Amino acid sequence: MTVVGWLQAAVVFALVCLLVKPVGAYMARVFEGERVFLSPVLAPVERGIYRLCRIDPAREMGWKPYAFSVVAFSLVSFLYLYVLLRVQAFLPLNPQGFGNLAPDLAWNTAISFMTNTNWQFYSGESTMSYLSQMAGLGWHNFVSAGAGIAIAIALMRGLSRRSASTIGNFWVDLTRAVLYVLLPIAVVGSLLLIWQGVPQNFSGYTTVKTLEGAAQSIPQGPMASQEIIKELGTNGGGFVNANSASTWENPTGFSNLIELVCIILIGGALTYTFGRYVKDQRQGWVLFAAMTTLFVAGFTAAYAAEAAGNPIVHALGVAGGNLEGKEARFGIAASALFATITTDASCGAVNAMHDSFTALGGLIPMFNMQMGEVVFGGDGSGFYGIIYYAILTVFIAGLMVGRTPEYLGKKIERREVQLAILAALVVPVFALVPAGIASVLPAGLATLNNAGPHGFSEILYAYSSMVNNNGSAFAGLSPNTWWNVSGGVVMLFGRIAIMIPVIALAGALAAKRAVPATAGTFTTTSPIFVVLLIGVILIVGALTFFPADALGPIVEHLLNQQGKQF
């Protein structure tokens, strides 16, 4: 580990800390319909959208219509992308003349982008037309993130309202999230990326002759606009296969910095928005503190493991850290940082090959996802994820002070526990069960490139990533029907089966009245709450995966130490 390495992480995190408050406060104003500096430009557009879609922005929804709208919107968006991918060959903006996608790949891809996962069983530069990239994948990159943010806001309303029957209007929240939050930042960010050298054009691919005399095709296309929302929307689906490791998507150290900040910007800022909603900033900061602690611990471990390198390589006389599968222009620290951040958040963009990390270095991204991606997390999903953990924490620990547990004055009773535990069940069920099947099913093993614990890690990583809607991969897996179909199912449940209980939770909490805090109330703004929250995330969330992890990266690490590799 080096000072420069640590400084890189410090700069990224410092920038995020600086932006959390202004962006968070801005979002609070936007979602409550207050005037912001962009209103003169955007308010007419917003009104136009409502008029066009016949939305009455003043009409609020109960949790059921809200959930129904989310699901219906997701379904329609999914069908739209599925059809688009199946007929892209007949549509314009396809200079390379790519064909239509096969049904199972189109299903997997459409689900993947609809659920904000962006798991990619294809190479963008050799599969997707520019129209599919922009109007298909790009659309989802915005709206899936917007839907996540909308649900987070609905949950904040649930937590802050008293004896209310509504939690907001999904269409309004979605419109505002895209229009006021994602689009403006994306416009500025993509211009910065273009300045750094990311292409933005409709040209066909350029064929060049390399120094060795071979012909090489260099991809082109509207990359910068896609690239920025890939990070900002915690989507992660690269324009090209190499994702942010490629010189096109992520050419410089500065572009790397922009991308890293964008990945955790919204997730971090939403904690501040939350503080605004509940009129107690400390409530937001404690969540931010718990996230920060887990982030720092994860980065430290990943960086240490990668900097320590591989003992087998050391035995060959090559000293130093593990540089396999890393871009030399980023180096160990920036690669470990990117891997930590992309899995803390539900992004899935990568600037290095996670599969080539050391066993422990690869364990960290996997573990981050298995925690439920609540460390900043995906846009909106990170916030509502940590809230159901907070509710479980309050319930277990709050009893210890001798009262029916309360969170923000709302009594946590049967229904709240039921919904929180329902949400908490999703990740273990939909990651471990399919991983169990895949690890003995011939079709699951058929396309596995590695054997032993490392092969198992690849399976486990894939489902951990898909259920959490991350989208990063350990690689080593090639798509076949089993992977396409099961992956689609897992991604779908990983999104919808958490969203619905969360929206129901928002409704249940909104309906409650608030109990005034007394000296006998369990406070959720103290350092001890941060410790307890982290404890519950680790023990209830991640420890479930400990047996599986032990058979994957942990035993691989132990065997590496003995000189065995896979």
Place this chain on the structure above:
Amino acid sequence: MVSRSRSLFDRSILFPAIRESFVKLNPRVQLRNPVMFIVEVGALVSIFYAFRDVRNGQASFDIAISAWLWFTVLFANFAEAMAEGRGKAQAEYLRRTKTDTIARRLVDGREERVPATQLRRGDRVVAEVNDLIATDGEIVEGAATVDESAITGESAPVIREAGGDRSSVTGGTRVLSDRIVYVVSANPGESFLDRMISLVEGAQRQKTPNEIALSILLAGLTIIFVIAVATLAPFSIYAGATPSVVVLIALLVCLIPTTIGGLLSAIGIAGMDRVLQRNVLAMSGRAVEAAGDVDTLLLDKTGTITLGNRQATEIIFAPGADETIVYRSAYFASLADETPEGRSIVTLSLSKGAGDGSTVLPAGAVVVPFSAYTRMSGVDYTDGSQLRKGAPDAVRAWVSQNGGGKTDVLAAEVDRIARAGGTPLLLADRGRILGCIGLRDILKPNTRVRFDRLRAMGIRTVMITGDNPLTASAIAREAGVDDFLAEATPETKMTLIKREQGEGRLVAMTGDGTNDAPALAQADVGVAMNSGTQAAKEAGNMIDLDSDPTKLIEIVEVGKQLLMTRGSLTTFSIANDVAKYFAILPAMFVAAYPAMDALNIMRLNPHSAILSAIIFNALIIVALIPLALRGVPYRPRGAEAVLRENVLIYGLGGIIVPFIGIKAIDLILGVLHLTGAS
């Protein structure tokens, strides 16, 4: 009550509880508790595998695991049976009181002897000296002293009389003097005694809201662990290891929250039992739980904050009045006053020397009792002179009516006493004001300390009194309550409760009169005094058999302790999992991956590690039974301090203890050469 001082492991409870532990193995009983049901299923499956594994030499391991799983279930059953045991013993005693009472029923004025079981609501029954009251009723004729010790455990007899707030009689109590006629108010099976039996026995016990929520959490965690363990089977097949079903069962049982799962119902029953030991009958566990959540306590001034009634503390003479005459006048004016206030004036004036002459009223003197109309009492002598004492304005009016002189005598003193929260009385003869008597509330000892304690727990205290606001605020200040309701009527009390509840607070109160009934029903925790009316007792969700209003504070503490015990043991149970992973996983996979031994941080013998973890898991339930029954130690403090301490003990302790415990068990197994197969 009867068996208040039974020790925790009384033999008469212990042996039936052991028997009961086996009876409760019935899967239908276990099904109510999903966590323990899974353990029982695991134990059965392990036996099956033991038979199958006879040939390959694994049977002894299977049998050992199965045996300890059975113990785990038995220990949990035992905890529940122990908690139920006290109630059962008490119910047994009460049931004996109930048997073969013969009632004297009045039919058209004639008396007939019928068994108590034939009495119906509305029947009129006579009871005389030494008769048992057959069932609950309201006295309509007469008054009697009644021995209620069978119900309350209190041996001093109480007076019950027709009309007013002391008209109810309870089945199972005994008339000690006089004759009463009462109207039956409960059909067979619905009487107080019946309800009491079923409550202490726990027959009607339903899970409380918080218990249900916690059960859901535990069931959810159990599902998560079932998935985590079941998927280990294909994972280990991938790894080239043969998964043993019994080992997987052992891992599962270690991970699911068996400690809290096994003790949960015992904690709830014991909580109700602790209330019962304070001689309070809770109508439901829900009420006990709600007591822990109470935010506002409404406390009646009289009896809770102050010692009974006001007492005379000073007698001041008017300028020029003769000292002895003033004392004697105070004495005679109060001689016929039977109220506690009156008695206290007599006592005070006697102590000042009023009795130096004669303590007997002169012949022919007539006492004038207190009336609400005149607001005075006194004495008329045969010589036409009169003495009066009473409310200052009434006495002044009386003096000026009788052509007396100055009426503003002692005005400053009267004001002073009133401002300090006392009651000033004036004393006068026909022509002039003689003196002023100050009555004051005497605070119960340690009131301030008690209320400080409640405040530390985050509970607001509101004093309820019929006094005027001036008096009330003075007493409130002195006693250290947070707020007061002066000139309280049943209506204002009700309004206060609704206002507090409207702001999201839970309210507890005590009451005994019929006019308290609506408020008792409205309050979240309503404790009716056993001495009170039937209506009050039916409206409240708890009945204090000692009729002691200060009990409310203890009830709140029991409720808090109940919730704390649940939370602490849940935390402990979940925190235990960390060590169990490290005990079982290496042992499970060390054959497939010898490198896994690095995770064996306790350095357990791989052959006995799994058994050690299972034994620890079973024994910890037994070890925690006393804690579950007694509740975690409780001191009234702020939430922050309580949380810090409990997190350290049960959270951090819950992580550390099993590391030590499993290692110790493993060492013992090693010494005994019980390290399982091969």
